[in-house]
Amino acid sequence: MLLTLLLGLFVLSLLAPLINTFSRRFSGWLLSVVPFIVFILLAVKIPQVSGGYYSTEEYSWIPELGLIFSLRLDGLSQIFALLVTGIGSLILIYAGYYMRSYDKTSRFFGYLVFFMASMLGLVLAADLLTLFVFWEFTSLSSFLLIGFKHERPEARQAALQALLITGLGGLALLAGFILLYKVYGTFELATIIGNPELLASSPLLLPVMILVLIGAFTKSAIFPFHFWLPGAMQAPSPVSAYLHSATMVKAGIYLLARLNPLMMSSEWWVYSLSLFGVFTMFVGAWMSITQNDLKKVLAYTTVSALGTLVMLIGSSTDFAVNAMLVFLLVHAFYKATLFMMAGNIEKKTGTRMIDEVGGLYRYMPVASAISLLALLSMSGIPPMLGFISKELIYEAGINAPSAAGIILLLGFLSNAFILFASARIALDVFLGKPMFEKQPKEPDISLLTGPAILVIISLLLGLLPGRLTDSLLNPAMIHILPGSEAMKLKLWHGFNDILLLSFLTIVAGVLMYIFKARVTALVSYANLKYFKARFSDGFFGLIDGFMYLTSRKTAIVQHGYHRFYLMTIFVVASVLIALTFYGWKPKAELAQNLQAPTFTVLVFGTLIVVSTITTLLAKSRLVALISIGLTGLGIGLIFIEYSGIDLAITMIMVETMMVVLGTIVVFHLPRYLDFSDLRSRQRDVVIASVFGLLMAFLAFRSFTNPETKISEYFVENSYLLAYGKNVVNVILVDFRALDTLGEITVLLLAAFGIYALLKLKTEPK
Amino acid sequence: MASEIFKIAAVQLRPILLVLSLIVLYRGHNEPGGGFIGGIMAGMGFVLYAMAVGVEKARKSRTIKPVSFMGLGLFFALISGLFAPFSGVGLFMQGVWTEIELPWGSAIKLGTPLLFDAGVYLLVTGMITSIMYAIMEE
Amino acid sequence: MEVFIALIIGFLYGASVYMFLRRSIVKLVLGIIFLSHATNLLLFSTGGFLRGSPPFVDEVGSDASLPVADPLPQALVLTALVISLGVTAFSLVLIYRFYKETGSVDLDELAQMEKK
Structure with a gap:
């Protein structure tokens, strides 16, 4: 059944171009049918999965190498699979309308569905190699999607950057998986994860961990690999919305969550996840402050969110894992919504610079309402689900096993920065004073369906979060942190220090907004003065240097x-x-077994040698040929002598021909010319003689080294x-x-080839 | 260009070489010969003829083009390999044999390897003629 | 016998290398022919030196008391022969075309042409 679902999506990706040409008007709606059906079929399995029944499917792939293609739907896969297909179908509806102004959309839809299918395969994979294959599929398809507007050099560069970085990570990951195989003797995930002690006691623990971390960090845009993600906004908006919310960057998160039980007993794992996570969280939020491009602001907040997720996985407490899962959902919902909205704004106003738009609520009230709710969720303000997730994150921070203070402080600052970013978008873009002469219109219903549904879910879950715990969170949690249990989620926790923190965050964010001009100036000054490093430029510098080296x-x-x-x-x-002759000794009885050359063979041999010398010395081409x-x-005569009749004929x-x-041919060519001088001839004679002599030795050795011959089988049968x-x-x-x-x-x-060489006429230059 | 004797000899040689090459092809399974040798012989027959009368006339005198010979050869070779998987006997390229009773009492064995050999024969013939024709036309 | 044939093989290899190192493109093709000659002979000889017993069997199957020459190297060489005909023809035509395009039969000129 899982395979059928997966194949269904892959087949759809092949059919997508057809569907698109069949009906450009409704292609988005038509295409979203299959992913939606997949979503429903996965959703009806929720009770089964939460009851602890996992469907597993195995298909032999290359049995000779012990490779199995296996899929499994457990709690953790389920939450990701639902996101991939659910948000995926909404994105398709949106893209169907959004992409109308583009060329070659057939191709686009093919890539997009392929992307979706790959991501679904990734989260359903039950063994490391299957996972790896889909992992690479997502890298490839995101490359094609980011570079979709390939006429633009920036898009090509961004796509290349994403491909190289995630490709590098993929290689590291593969190496890590192979090392895991060396430890466990299997690629099967369940076996490996069920037995963490084996890896813990193996010297390969650290290499495996480092390689897996490189793989996950590159994919999920964790510092210092974070820079490809903001570049990836070169993709059309539907792709950005999908890439940032449910796919690609979430693949790394999924992998870390999946492998957490395996390595969480190691301090290195906990520290690196926490450290890189917290730092990325902060850097992303910080970078978002000075951005003016709507999509860039969103991209950097995604970086921050990914950092948060990684940090939470690393903390490995019940609180943290709980918070991580809720935040995963929240972030997917609001980020998809906001990217789609950013696309809408660009489409309707022609720009996505924050300071060039304003007062959109007058022209597009529905879109503005949806966006404002999503922004509330992003800022963590009640009654959205985002509020709950932020509370949980703070709670996890307070209960963090180590360095709680720093985590809490950086978390607080990041949240304040993100709140500032949301406030800027909310207040400057949607509210604020209108700045258009030509009035932009409300986006089409296809462009609003997806965002609206996501926001409504976000709102409903914020008001009634209880249902989530049993059906989705608990089943997933036990796979990230065995034995853990989710808390009952509530919107209202009562007055406590966490609520105070939330309140302070809002105050800080609002204060930042009030002193917007100064804050932005200060941060850009600091960026210029202290944080000059441009990772993206550095990366391309590296590539250029490499190219220079290779050309030299x-x-x-x-x-x-x-x-x-x-x-x-x-x-x-x-x-x-x-x-190869070093240490070779001829066998003692060799001399007796050698045959003396017969007279006929001596004659044939002489013929060969004499005619060869004639060829070498010939001044005339005809003589050489004959x-x-x-x-x-x-x-040929030697062949006859030694029983090779067919050969001789x-x-x-052949020789005659x-x-x-x-x-x-040769008569069409000019006469032989003497090109080389005596010295180079002498040198060549030496090289040729040495090589010939060595070959003679080699031949001799092979004659006198009789091994068992498979030919006996041929002769007998x-x-x-x-x-x-x-x-x-x-x-x-x-x-x-x-x-x-x-x-x-x-x-x-x-x-x-010969025919082509003779008959193809090139244009005279 | 060519002498009269050569012309007459080459024209007469062509059918003889062709028949001979077919014999060589057929007996190749049990005695010296086979598709490669037969193919070269047949090719030589065509080439000699072309040398005597000119490539243009040689091309016209053949209803099947050299390229088609090659295509046909590859087709035969591939088809011969498909007998086994489609009749459920074995894998691709596994030999399948059958015995045909002839009216006068004896029987001959026919098998896909013979078809394969015929494919080789056709392909080699086609290759040699097409190469030589192309070169001689220059 | 083994020594003698080995020497001939070595000699042919040497001749082929010497031809390869010349500047004339025609000699390069002659080198290729020598190389395939040498290799064919080497392959063939690995089957051993058995006179007068070609690899044919009769209907009852083989008889161990009557050894026949090793058929496998022969089969390998047989295809190699025909392929080397194809390859040689191809390289001959290639140098012909090369000459017609560039007006040169000197390989060193090729390097200078590329540099330009």
């Missing part, structure tokens, strides 16, 4: 002189062959199994016919 290296190694390439190859080959044909003839015919061909008496022919057309098939294909290609 290429200029040295690839000098363009063909014969020196070959010389390098043969000299190196000679050295390597010589090395004598090389004679060399071939000599070899073929050889002699070769001479004819050569003669025809040639007639019994294949009804043929000519064993060579039977091998060619029966025993090893597949090889022959490949070989005749090569012949076909050679013929095509």
Whole structure:
């Protein structure tokens, strides 16, 4: 069933272009049907999953290597899978309308659904390799989506940056998974996670952890890899909304949550998650202060939110994990809404700079109401679900096992900054005084459906949070922190220190807004003065440096002189062959077993040697060709002497053809010229002799080293199994016919190549 | 360009070489010969003819193009490999044999390897003629 | 016998390398032909040196008392021969085209052309 759902989405991604051309008007609605059905089918499993029944499916993938493709739906997968498909269908509805003004939307929808399917596969994967494959799929599809407006250099750069960083992380992750396999002997997640002691006692613990962390941090835009995410806003708004809320960046969070039980006993794990998480949380919030671009503000708050999530996973207390799951949902809801709204604003007003728009509530009341509610959720103000999650985060901070003070302080500041950002968007963009001559209109219903639904859910869950605990949170929590239990969520906790903190946050945020001009000036001054580092620029500097290095290296190694390439190859080959003779001793009885050369073979050999020398020294091309044909003839005679009848016939015919061909071609070419001087000839003679001598040794060694031969099987069974008496022919057309098939294909290609070379006429320059 | 004797000899040689090459192909399974050798022989027959009368005329005198020979050859070879999986005998390229009773009492064995060999024969013939024709036209 | 054939193989390899290191593009093709000659002979010889007993069997299957020459290297070489015909023809045509495009048969000129 899980596989069917997953395949359904992948098939949809293939069909998406068709559906889009079939009806451009309703493509969004049509496309969202399948993900929505998947969402429903997953949702009806909620009671089962919370009852502890997990559906697992296994398919053999490459059984010879022990690779299994397996899927599993447990509490943790479920919460992510519901987000992916639920928000995904809403995004599709939105995108259907939003993308109308774009070209090549068919392709776009294909990518977007593929992205969704990959993400679903990632969270459903029940073994590390399956997970990894989908992990890379999400990197690839997000690359295509971020770079969708590929005519713009910024989009291409952002896409490349995202791909390189997440690709690097993917490689690290793969290495980590392979190390895990070395420890456990299986890729199966359940086995690995069920037995954390084995890893804890293994020396590979630290390498595995570092590699997994690199993988997760790059994907989830955690400092110092955070910079690709703001760049990724080059993508069309539906993609940003999806990428920031339910997919891509959440993949890293999912992985950390999934592997938490495995490594949480290690202090390193706890410290690195907390440290990087808290720092990212703060940096993201801080960076959002000075941004003016609506999407950039949102992007940096996402960075901050991701930091918060990582920090909460790292704390590994009941409070923290509980808070993390609630915040995950909250953030997905409001971030998707706000990005879609940012897209709407850009569409209707032509800009998304905060200081260029204002008073939108007059023109688009519905959109403004939706956005304001989402912003309330982002600021953590009742009655939205965001309020509950912020309370939980503070509670987790107070109860943090270590460094509670710092976590609390930075958390407080980050929340205040984010509240400031929300206030700016709310008060400057939607409220405030109108600044338009031409009145922007309310966005179309397709553009508002998704945001409206998300906000309503957010509001309802804020008012009635109790239902969440049993159905979604508890089943997920036990997979992040075994044995933990979620608290009953309530909107109102009574008067306590946490409420005080919440209140203080709001006060701080409002104060910042009142002194907006000064705050912004101060922060930009500080940024200029103290935080000059531009990670993105640094990254591209690194790439440029690498390119420079490779071009220099290429200029040295690839000098363009063909014969020196070959010389390098043969000299190196000679050295390597010589090395194989190190320590080789011929067997003692060897001398007796050697046969003396017969007279006929001596004659044939002489023919070969003489005609070869003639070729080497020939001044005329024709002489060279004919004598090389004679060399071939000599070899053919040796074939006859040693029982190779078919070979000899073929050889002699092939040689004849070769001479004819050569003669025809060579007569179109100018005469031989003497290009090289004596010195280089002497040098080449030395190289050639050394190589030839070594090859002679190698040949001799292979003759005198009889191993068991598989040919005996062919000889015995040639007639019994294949009804043929000519064993060579039977091998060619029966025993090893597949090889022959490949070989005749090569012949076909050679013929095509020749035909193309002769018949294709290039334009004269 | 070519001498009269060569012309006459080459024109006469073509059918002889073709028949001979078919014999070589057929007997290849049990005696020296086979698709590769037969193919080269047949190719040589065509090439000799083209040398004698010119490529243009040689091309016209053949109803099947060299390229089609190659395509047909590859097709035969592939088809021969598909017998086994489709008849459920074995994997791709596994040999399938059957015995046909001839009216005068004896029987001949026919099998997919023979078809495969015929494919090789056709492909090699096509390759040699198409290469040589192309080069001689230059 | 083994020594003699090994020497011939080595000699052919040496000749091929020497031809490879020349500047003339025609000699490069001759080098390729030598290389395939040498390799074919090497492959063939790994089957051993058995005279007068080609790899044919009769209907009852093989008889261990009557050894036949190793058929596998022969099969390998047989295809290699035909392929080397294809490859040689291809490289011949390639140098012909190269000459027609550039008017040169000197490989060193190729390097200078690339640099420009």
